Amino acid sequence: MDLNDKKATRESFGEALAKLGSENKNIVVLDADLAGATKSGIFAKEFPDRFFDMGISEQDMIATAAGLSTCGKIPFACSFAVFSTGRAYDQVRNSVCYPNLNVKICGSHAGITVGEDGGTHQMLEDINLMRGLPNMVVFSPSDDVQTKWIVNEMAKTKGPQYIRTCRAKSPKIYDENQEFEFGKAVQIGDGKDATIFATGICTSEALKAKEELEKEGINVRVVDLFTIKPIDEEMIIKCAKETKKLISVEDHNIIGGLGSAIAEVLTDKYPANLIRMGIKDMFGESGKADELMKKYNIDKDAIIKCVKE
Amino acid sequence: MKITDEDIKELKKHANEARKSIIQEVYLAGSGHPGGALSIVDILTVLYFNQMNIDPEKKDDLNRDRLVLSKGHASAALYAVLAERGFFPKEELKSFRKLGSILQGHPDMKKVPGVDMSSGSLGQGLSVANGMALASKLDSRGYKVYCIVGDGEIEEGQIWEACMTSSKFNLDNLCVIVDNNNLQIDGKVTEVKKSVYPLKEKFESFGFEVFEVDGHNMDELISTFQKVRQTKGKPSVVLAKTIKGKGVKFMENNVEWHGKAPKEEEYKIAMKGLEEMGD
Numbered sequence: 001m002d003l004n005d006k007k008a009t010r011e012s013f014g015e016a017l018a019k020l021g022s023e024n025k026n027i028v029v030l031d032a033d034l035a036g037a038t039k040s041g042i043f044a045k046e047f048p049d050r051f052f053d054m055g056i057s058e059q060d061m062i063a064t065a066a067g068l069s070t071c072g073k074i075p076f077a078c079s080f081a082v083f084s085t086g087r088a089y090d091q092v093r094n095s096v097c098y099p100n101l102n103v104k105i106c107g108s109h110a111g112i113t114v115g116e117d118g119g120t121h122q123m124l125e126d127i128n129l130m131r132g133l134p135n136m137v138v139f140s141p142s143d144d145v146q147t148k149w150i151v152n153e154m155a156k157t158k159g160p161q162y163i164r165t166c167r168a169k170s171p172k173i174y175d176e177n178q179e180f181e182f183g184k185a186v187q188i189g190d191g192k193d194a195t196i197f198a199t200g201i202c203t204s205e206a207l208k209a210k211e212e213l214e215k216e217g218i219n220v221r222v223v224d225l226f227t228i229k230p231i232d233e234e235m236i237i238k239c240a241k242e243t244k245k246l247i248s249v250e251d252h253n254i255i256g257g258l259g260s261a262i263a264e265v266l267t268d269k270y271p272a273n274l275i276r277m278g279i280k281d282m283f284g285e286s287g288k289a290d291e292l293m294k295k296y297n298i299d300k301d302a303i304i305k306c307v308k309e
Numbered sequence: 310m311k312i313t314d315e316d317i318k319e320l321k322k323h324a325n326e327a328r329k330s331i332i333q334e335v336y337l338a339g340s341g342h343p344g345g346a347l348s349i350v351d352i353l354t355v356l357y358f359n360q361m362n363i364d365p366e367k368k369d370d371l372n373r374d375r376l377v378l379s380k381g382h383a384s385a386a387l388y389a390v391l392a393e394r395g396f397f398p399k400e401e402l403k404s405f406r407k408l409g410s411i412l413q414g415h416p417d418m419k420k421v422p423g424v425d426m427s428s429g430s431l432g433q434g435l436s437v438a439n440g441m442a443l444a445s446k447l448d449s450r451g452y453k454v455y456c457i458v459g460d461g462e463i464e465e466g467q468i469w470e471a472c473m474t475s476s477k478f479n480l481d482n483l484c485v486i487v488d489n490n491n492l493q494i495d496g497k498v499t500e501v502k503k504s505v506y507p508l509k510e511k512f513e514s515f516g517f518e519v520f521e522v523d524g525h526n527m528d529e530l531i532s533t534f535q536k537v538r539q540t541k542g543k544p545s546v547v548l549a550k551t552i553k554g555k556g557v558k559f560m561e562n563n564v565e566w567h568g569k570a571p572k573e574e575e576y577k578i579a580m581k582g583l584e585e586m587g588d
Contacts, residue, residue, distance in 0.1 A: 028447070052443070052478075060470035063433045067440020070418070070426060072371065073447070075440075091467075094430040095437060099418050 001207050005172040009165040009200075010108040012144040014039025016151035017076060021047045024155055030065055030077045032058045037167075038078040038108040058083040062091035062105070069101040074155055080114075081107025081164055082123035085130055096160045097133045104154050105130070105162045110140075111251030112279060112296055113168040113201055113289040122284035128256025130162040131229045137161040138229040140250075140258070142203035143173040146226055149180045157182070164200060166251070168289035171204045173224070185232040187239075191219030194245035194307050197236070199225045199258045202249045202298055209303035220307060228261055236265045240272040247275045247306055249298055254278035275306060312531055316359070320527045323393050324354040325587040328556045329580060330389035330402050336576040338406035341414070344566040346386035348490045348524070348551040349457055353390040355530040356455055365395040368422050374452050375425040375441045379434020380459035380488065381415040382568070387424065388412050396423035432465025434458065435485060439474050442483040453538070457486045461493030464502050469515070475544040476516030484537045485517070485546040488524065490553035492564045508548050517546045524549030558582055 020027050021043050028050045035041035035053060044051035054061040058079050065075035077084060084107045085092065096103045107126055114122045130138050137159065141147040147165065154161050180186065185197075189210060198206040206222045213220055221243065223235060240246060246266075248259035259276030266272050279296050293299040327350050335341035357363065361374040378387050385405065392399045397411075404410035411420040415429030425441070428434050438456035445452045458468060475483050487508060491498045498505050512519050518540045522533045530549075537545040553567070554560030557579045571579055 050447070054474060055470075055477075057467075057470035057473070059433075059467045060436045060439075060474055063436030063467070063471075064440040064443070064474060066433075067377075067426070067437035067442075068444050069440070070375075070437075071441050071444030071448075073440075073444050090430055091433055091436075094427070095433045099427040 001204060002172045006169040007144045007172065008167060008169045009141050009143070009147045010039045010167060012147035013106065013108070013151055013163065013165045014042040016148040018042040018046050020151065020155050021050065024074065026072060026074050027155060028052065028068055028073045028075050030054055030061050030075055032056055032061045032079045032083065034079055038080070038106065040076070040078040058088045059091050062088040062103070063095045065103045066095040066101050069103050074102055074104070076104040076106055078106040078108065080121060080123065081110035081126045082121055085126040085162065086123060089129055093133055097135045100135045100159060102158045103160055105160070106165070107162065108165045109167045110164040111166060111201065112284040112292045113166055113251055115168065115289045115292065116286050118286040119283035124253040124279050124284065125256065126164060127228055127252050127258065131256065131261060135160050136229065137227070139226060140164045140199040140228055141226050142200055142224050143170060145172065145174040145176060145178055146180060150226065153182060166201045168201060170201050173204060173207065183227050183230045183232060185235040186224040186226070187221055187235065188224065189221040191221045192243050193218050194220040194247060195223055195239040195243040196220055196303060197223045197225055197246070197248040197258065197262055199228060199250050201251050205293070205298065205300045206249055206303055208300040209307065212300070212304060213307060218307060225258060228258055231261050231265060233265050233269060236262055237270045240266060240270045245307065246272055247277060247303070249277040249303055251298055252278055253281055255281055277302065277306060312528070317527050320354055320358055322587065323358055324351050325583060327354060327386065327389040327393050329583045330392065330399065331385045332557065332571065332576065332579045332583065334385045334389065334402050334405040335570045337403055339570050340406060341385050341570060342382040342568050343385065343571070344492070344553040344560060345380060345383040345459060345488065345490070347555045347557060347560065348553045349383055349488050350386045350390065351525045351527065352457065352486055352488070352530060352549055353386055355527060355534065357390050357394045359531055360534045361455070362452065365423065368396065372450050372452055375438070375454045377426045377434040377438045377454070377456045378416055378428055379456055380431065380462050381428030384412070384414065384416050387416060388421065391421070391423040397421070431462045432467040435468055435471035436474065438483060439471055439478070439480060442480040443478060445482050451482070453482050453484065455484050455486065457488060459493070460487055460489045460491060460498050460505060461501070463487065464505060472512070472515040472517070479542050480544045481541050483544045484534070485544065487546060487548050488551050489548055490551040492553045492562070492567065494564070494567050496564060512546045517544050520545065520547045522547055522549050524551035525555055556583060556586065
């Protein structure tokens, strides 16, 4: 991990999308007046004919994307996570997932790390909403390299998919030739004292915690679950067998997110205790991203404390 | 193309057959939405038998015209007309709304040959139709997209978001049809939400070319759709004055028949009436 090489996953998303534009002519991008923020604007600049600014109408945007997909297009519909999955939930459900259409739902500005905009814009329920929909795939990338791999994967594979990106910058975790596999988590380290299951912006926090704990002789592993649905059951069970303590950490409500998804696997296949770190069923507030991560106990220090307890 | 009296007679025959199918579907299912189905069956017949570029033998043709039934609860009408047109055997209609049937309560594009989009949650179909019309333009395929919405349905805000989109992208290959029977579940549209009206001025101000038509008059419908095709540079809307329950006397203009099935005696009366109309 390179702490000095930082980039927001929304930025990586926008760059990857624009690159895809020249490789695949069927890719079209829709946004709802937030192209500058979601970074779909990078695509818009290069391919204005295949970019549709729908204005501030997310419900219309998602259903329009559905129509485009029935005619062979591969639409990426972009907005803040709170709008693309929340405001347009019924459109995602009935016009995308029910007919199992090839629509890519993109939610930037997910989680409490949105920061200063406050609770109305800090989407903490999107994983829950999207994970609960039949046919939907849920991606939650942790860094630049991974985000780009996911965007390419989304263009290659058919069906409804959701990608959750963040406003705040996060450090580069993987080098360019890191290999990923759809539905397979990445295990970093093989410590046996604890497993920290992490996703999105919390993965780098977990890695920072891992490094500090090692200095004290506590050996943990970090498991990056960048695909939350389908979830890597095999990896979860393996870690439950191999490590003494299981912790999940996410910038999302502890109800219905990564922790819940892991708990479901454990309950079904290999009963074990899991400590779920995340936003404890409440709304966020204004502040800086790092201040909020600290206050709501999803940063490095909170993870270290949890491992030691 | 010149339309002959014989053509009109043929269309009326198909529409009457479709009406009988609707009544039978709903009767055998013991549930469904006959009122709103009967009000759009003439429109669907004109589209599928006279206007649209479709072929049951090539149902996945990329260049075919599309239709989105945004008021998906009128599925019985769409199924009846698609079966009448040869997309699937009419025998299949007997399974409407039953366990394991391809004919779900609301249209499922993955199950029914000829259905271009799943629908049911009101207000979404026009956006979907816009997407299809945009794709047609992007690929210069030239196909047309028709979208049928209910007059109660347009109380959904998304319809007006979509109207702005149709007009922003100058979708002259899009034709919206408003099934204006003035009835919704809770009563008359003029009572539930009077401010739905005036329709003409609303659509005009949203940038549409507006056509007004008797939604049960085959001649008028055909000449209107011909004019729609000549409209360039902006989307069209056809405000079709219709009668909910049209063709079954005791169902006509009676909101009770929005969402219920006829009992055996009522079924017989309805079928007898339609038989006589067909003669």
